[in-house]
Amino acid sequence: MIDTFVLLAGAILRLFQSRRRLLLENLALRQQLAALKRRHPRPRLSAFDKLFWVLARRFWSGWKQTLILVGPETVVRWHRSGFALYWRVISRARRVAGKRRISKEARDLIFRMVTENPTWGAPRIHGELLMLGLDVCERTISRWMRRAPRDHERTKRWLAFLRNHREVVAAMAFFIVPTITFGVLYCFFIIGHDRRCILHFNVTKHPTSSWIIQQLREAFPFESSSRFLIFDRDRKYGLEVPAAVRSLKISPVRTSFENPRQNGVAERWVESCRRDLLDHIIAVNQRRLKRLLSDYVRYYLEGRTHLELGKGTPNGRVRCMASGSILSHERLGGLHHRYGRAA
Numbered sequence: 001m002i003d004t005f006v007l008l009a010g011a012i013l014r015l016f017q018s019r020r021r022l023l024l025e026n027l028a029l030r031q032q033l034a035a036l037k038r039r040h041p042r043p044r045l046s047a048f049d050k051l052f053w054v055l056a057r058r059f060w061s062g063w064k065q066t067l068i069l070v071g072p073e074t075v076v077r078w079h080r081s082g083f084a085l086y087w088r089v090i091s092r093a094r095r096v097a098g099k100r101r102i103s104k105e106a107r108d109l110i111f112r113m114v115t116e117n118p119t120w121g122a123p124r125i126h127g128e129l130l131m132l133g134l135d136v137c138e139r140t141i142s143r144w145m146r147r148a149p150r151d152h153e154r155t156k157r158w159l160a161f162l163r164n165h166r167e168v169v170a171a172m173a174f175f176i177v178p179t180i181t182f183g184v185l186y187c188f189f190i191i192g193h194d195r196r197c198i199l200h201f202n203v204t205k206h207p208t209s210s211w212i213i214q215q216l217r218e219a220f221p222f223e224s225s226s227r228f229l230i231f232d233r234d235r236k237y238g239l240e241v242p243a244a245v246r247s248l249k250i251s252p253v254r255t256s257f258e259n260p261r262q263n264g265v266a267e268r269w270v271e272s273c274r275r276d277l278l279d280h281i282i283a284v285n286q287r288r289l290k291r292l293l294s295d296y297v298r299y300y301l302e303g304r305t306h307l308e309l310g311k312g313t314p315n316g317r318v319r320c321m322a323s324g325s326i327l328s329h330e331r332l333g334g335l336h337h338r339y340g341r342a343a
Contacts, residue, residue, distance in 0.1 A: 050078045102144075106134050110141055114148040166193035168227040170250075172216075173266040174207065174234065175273075179283045187293065188212065190219045192226065193265050195314045196306060198297045203290045209240040216241075220248050228253050230263050272300070280335055292332070299331045303338040 057075055106129065113125050122142040129136050172190040179185060189201035200219035204211060220226070229245050230253045231237065245252040255262035277296045283289040301315045324342035331338055 051082075054079045054082060102136055102140060106136055107144055109134070110136075110144045111148045114145055168225065169193040169230065170199060170226040170228070171230040171263050171266040173231065173263060173270065174236070175270045177278055177283050177289060179285065179289075185283060185286055185289055187289075188215055189266075189269070190215075190229075191266055191269050196265065196269070196308065197301060197314045198269070201293060201297060203286050203293065205286060207236050209236065209238040212237065212241050213244040216244055216248065220250070224248060224250060226250055230255065230266070232260070232263060233257055276300075276304075276336065277332060295332055299336060299338075303331060304336075 054075065057079065109129070109132075110125060113120060113128065117124075122138050122145060125145070126136065126138040126141050129141070170190055170192050172188070175187050177185045177187060183205070185203055185205060186207045187201065187203050188207065190199040191197065192199055200215060202215055227250060229250050231241075232255045242252040242254070260267050273293075273296060277292065281292060283292075302313060302317065305311045305313060305317075320341050322341045327340055327342055329338045329340065330336075
């Protein structure tokens with residue numbers, strides 16, 4: 001504000017000065033500005049300075065001839081920034097257009113219908129709300145359905161069902177391992193959901209449906225205790241593998257497209273195998289990779305503790321109650337160790 005009063009006072013006083021005096025003062029000021037520009041090529045201008053030149057551009061046609069510190073393009077850019085700021089403030093201050101926000105009662109009712117009727121979609125809920133005299137857009141209902149809180153009790157019941165039936169559920173999957181010659185090897189395995197036991201595994205360069213069927217026969221040579229086998233929709237399985245699974249009196253359960261979470265136990269074992277072994281080695285050939293995986297499976301079943309099994313092992317490692325000295329035994333060439341007490 002002080003700069004504004006000083007500028008206005010100076011403008012009023014110069015109205016009563018002669019033209020010759022104004023020209024000399026203008027020349028002296030321009031010389032000082034030229035010296036200042038040589039010393040400070042990019043001086044900092046305040047918001048008041050920018051506003052002054054924006055207003056000067058609006059009301060004075062000869063404003064470009066007096067510019068020294070900035071260019072005309074800079075003043076135009078300041079004006080556009082002020083224009084955008086002005087309309088941004090106006091838009092925020094105005095009332096929001098469109099339909100009014102639905103009431104909390106209607107929102108809670110949508111959440112209640114989603115929880116009590118998990119098979120209902122937005123059209124069905126929209127119809128029920130219309131019958132209750134609540135006029136809510138169907139698209140609005142769809143948006144609020146995605147925000148509906150999950151029924152944790154329903155999730156607990158599903159987990160209880162899986163835990164009660166996991167001894168008859170198994171899963172199979174493939175994962176690839178790059179070789180030292182930039183080739184690819186395919187690792188196949190079958191894992192049981194009960195104790196996370198690896199029922200069968202093998203390695204091949206060319207996985208085919210007939211090869212997979214042979215692995216299933218080796219994994220389930222007699223009447224299997226598994227009643228369900230989970231696997232994804234890889235094209236390697238084709239139509240022959242599900243038929244072979246049924247011939248073993250096992251029900252095939254295929255996951256949805258691009259949904260690895262539905263086969264979470266198998267995916268979790270792949271993650272453990274990569275973190276514990278494959279991220280630290282280079283596969284030379286098929287025979288060496290199979291030997292390393294065999295050692296890892298033995299360590300996984302006998303020595304590695306699991307959070308899901310209450311810090312136990314799939315094969316039921318016995319807790320040592322002796323009081324001797326602790327010994328360390330290397331596993332997987334020293335990548336891991338198993339500890340026990342001396343007898």
